[in-house]
Amino acid sequence: MEHDFSCPYCLAPISMLLDPSIASQTYVEDCEVCCSPIEIRYQIEDDAVVAFSAERLVE
Template sequence: MEEHFFQCPYCWEEISMLLDTSVRKQTYVEDCEVCCNPIEITAGFEDGELTEFNAQEIGQ
């Protein structure tokens, strides 16, 4: 597991998330811990290193 810090695309607050480094490519939805809006997270790893990260709004 790796802690990753990023800015919420809704409220712009910095939040952190634990990412599973054993899964090479992952996409899931997580609520912002500050404003509770859903964020689509995409993360990619190679040899346990984060190579791709995207956090975007989910149009509702």
């Protein structure tokens, strides 16, 4: 399932595929534009995204 958001560093628009077979997931992915690490968290229920965050990685 596709989900759109903005990079928390450079504000570039990002489109990402989320795996609906995994109900809840947290991982780090780099922005395709500025290469900064983004912590992605999401929760899916009944094939709908009910929670999503894309935040700066705390060092």
